Amino acid sequence: MRISFPLSFEKGALRVSNKRKFYMPITITSLRARAAASSQVEPWAYPPKATARLLGCGLTHVFDLLNTGQLESYWDGGRKITAESIKAHIARCRAATEQNKPRKRGRPKKNQST
Numbered sequence: 001m002r003i004s005f006p007l008s009f010e011k012g013a014l015r016v017s018n019k020r021k022f023y024m025p026i027t028i029t030s031l032r033a034r035a036a037a038s039s040q041v042e043p044w045a046y047p048p049k050a051t052a053r054l055l056g057c058g059l060t061h062v063f064d065l066l067n068t069g070q071l072e073s074y075w076d077g078g079r080k081i082t083a084e085s086i087k088a089h090i091a092r093c094r095a096a097t098e099q100n101k102p103r104k105r106g107r108p109k110k111n112q113s114t
Contacts, residue, residue, distance in 0.1 A: 045080035054086060065089065 046054065051071070052062045062081070065071045070092075072085035 043083060045074070045076075045082050046086065048079055048081065051081045051086060055089070 048059055048062050048066075052059050055062065062071070066073055066079075066081070070085075070089055071081050073079055073081045
């Protein structure tokens, strides 16, 4: 006796077995995104690659930040960087940017004193 399901996997896509073939791409990324959106729990620590993705920089810069003590980390089967230290680093960068606002580019506007 063969049991048929309405859904079947075919070459990385999901095929609905109706009279018409309807393909809906299912990727690991979309499954992870759905899982992340549904859980709403923020992790307390991130691995270096995820930290680099969060900060928008490379692994070398992340390890430089670790070596200078700007990010806190611990070892638990692999290097983990605490979310608090990442947030603190972002806050420090934002404060430094606010203090040293770059000058506006281009020609200064004329004073209209007439």
